Amino acid sequence: MTVSSIAIVGASLTGTRAAEALRSQGYDGAIHLIGGESHEPYERPPLSKRVLLESTAHADLALRQEWDSLALDLITDEHVVELDTPGRRVVMQSGREVIADRVLLATGGAARDLQAPGERLTGVHSVRDLEDAHALRAELHAAENVVIIGNGFIGLEVAASARACGANVTVVSLTRIPMERSLGARWGTLIGRRHEREGVVMRTGVGIAELHGTSRVTAVALDDGTVLPADLVIVGVGMTPRTELAEQIGLTVAGGIVVDALGATSNPAIFAAGDVAVQPAWRGEGLVRYESFHNAEQQGAAVAAAMLGCPAPVREVPWFWSDQFDMNIQVTGEVQSEAEIILRGDPDSDAFSAFHVSDGRLVGAFAINQGRDVRGAMSLIAADVAVSTEALADPSVDLRRLARSSR
Numbered sequence: 004m005t006v007s008s009i010a011i012v013g014a015s016l017t018g019t020r021a022a023e024a025l026r027s028q029g030y031d032g033a034i035h036l037i038g039g040e041s042h043e044p045y046e047r048p049p050l051s052k053r054v055l056l057e058s059t060a061h062a063d064l065a066l067r068q069e070w071d072s073l074a075l076d077l078i079t080d081e082h083v084v085e086l087d088t089p090g091r092r093v094v095m096q097s098g099r100e101v102i103a104d105r106v107l108l109a110t111g112g113a114a115r116d117l118q119a120p121g122e123r124l125t126g127v128h129s130v131r132d133l134e135d136a137h138a139l140r141a142e143l144h145a146a147e148n149v150v151i152i153g154n155g156f157i158g159l160e161v162a163a164s165a166r167a168c169g170a171n172v173t174v175v176s177l178t179r180i181p182m183e184r185s186l187g188a189r190w191g192t193l194i195g196r197r198h199e200r201e202g203v204v205m206r207t208g209v210g211i212a213e214l215h216g217t218s219r220v221t222a223v224a225l226d227d228g229t230v231l232p233a234d235l236v237i238v239g240v241g242m243t244p245r246t247e248l249a250e251q252i253g254l255t256v257a258g259g260i261v262v263d264a265l266g267a268t269s270n271p272a273i274f275a276a277g278d279v280a281v282q283p284a285w286r287g288e289g290l291v292r293y294e295s296f297h298n299a300e301q302q303g304a305a306v307a308a309a310m311l312g313c314p315a316p317v318r319e320v321p322w323f324w325s326d327q328f329d330m331n332i333q334v335t336g337e338v339q340s341e342a343e344i345i346l347r348g349d350p351d352s353d354a355f356s357a358f359h360v361s362d363g364r365l366v367g368a369f370a371i372n373q374g375r376d377v378r379g380a381m382s383l384i385a386a387d388v389a390v391s392t393e394a395l396a397d398p399s400v401d402l403r404r405l406a407r408s409s410r
């Protein structure tokens with residue numbers, strides 16, 4: 004079937020990168036990029052960092068400076084509420100509709116609710132979009148006691164921002180090890196200790212009983228009976244993928260919209276990518292929902308090729324970063340396993356890298372303030388060649404060059 008009209012639902016990173024890739028692949032049909040937010044697409048990573056500390060306008064975060072060259076129909080402030088697949092209609096809340104031969108669901112997710120009494124009190128925030136970040140910033144600089152619920156990467160980034168604003172900060176979490184899902188136990192523990200060194204109180208292995216206050220939050224009561232005074236609470240307990248449209252048309256949904264490595268769903272005209280998609284793990288078995296900037300960019304480009312029936316770009320090794328205090332944390336590949344770990348530098352210092360090796364091959368890397376090593380490690384992991392542990396440990400060895408020479 005000739006594809007002459009494509010609708011992308013979700014005008015953020017995945018949707019934008021998919022639209023750009025459609026054009027760069029030579030597709031000259033219609034592209035309707037439809038987003039529920041009132042802004043043109045923007046970057047989310049600064050929302051839990053820079054936007055909380057400095058005055059930042061939407062224009063500072065824009066994903067593109069100009070849209071004309073993409074010649075697309077960018078529709079903002081419109082929620083898609085129905086996909087009529089037999090009629091190829093994509094229907095928006097206002098009643099407006101477009102006709103599309105292919106639909107990409109790039110709907111991301113919403114901040115997950117705490118589901119504890121008091122979570123709707125004033126002074127209780129989450130951070131998913133620009134309005135959330137601006138609302139939090141407006142209160143953060145005057146806050147004395149900040150309680151952050153959740154020790155994942157957004158919770159910890161906000162903790163670092165709140166300390167930079169001078170607040171007393173407590174992070175409360177049921178999980179004992181910070182960022183454990185993405186960093187594994189060793190590096191999660193290290194990051195938790197760095198936070199403690201910066202004055203953050205880490206309360207782990209404890210749940211939330213309720214939030215106290217009449218109209219505004221005043222305290223957080225924990226399961227163990229402790230009551231923490233709080234004039235500001237940030238809930239960072241993960242996100243819920245926006246799968247409503249997929250469910251409405253009977254696509255397979257299991258903790259996200261299930262897709263193959265190219266973003267195809269169980270309906271040949273409908274694709275999904277980015278934070279909302281559950282896809283085959285990069286290497287190894289099982290399905291994974293990656294929540295990272297790099298994945299959104301990669302999958303956005305891959306799904307564009309798939310929608311046009313073009314060969315897919317080579318899948319890159321997963322990678323993400325997080326900025327907390329003076330740490331630029333970067334991770335690639337698999338660092339959760341108990342592989343052999345080769346250190347380059349001292350983990351107690353401000354900058355070091357750690358390489359996870361299994362069966363003589365590099366499978367993952369973790370670094371603080373050594374992004375260059377992580378970029379090199381990505382190339383080595385992708386090359387899937389035997390590596391010398393001496394070379395990994397030696398700071399004078401350029402890992403990218405090593406990857407090139409070993410091919």
Ligand SMILES: Cc1cc2nc3c(=O)[nH]c(=O)nc-3n(C[C@H](O)[C@H](O)[C@H](O)COP(=O)(O)OP(=O)(O)OC[C@H]3O[C@@H](n4cnc5c(N)ncnc54)[C@H](O)[C@@H]3O)c2cc1C
Binds near residue numbers: 081323325
């Ligand atoms: C605060 C924060 C900090 C982050 N920091 C980092 C970081 O440091 N490093 C890193 O690697 N990653 C980071 N990320 C993750 C990264 O930003 C996401 O992985 C990326 O934004 C995912 O892009 P997406 O387009 O798939 O989804 P999203 O960015 O969530 O966009 C989905 C869009 O779809 C829209 N939408 C949903 N349903 C509909 C509908 N029915 N109709 C119309 N529009 C709809 C939404 O309004 C939204 O605009 C961060 C994320 C957040 C929230």
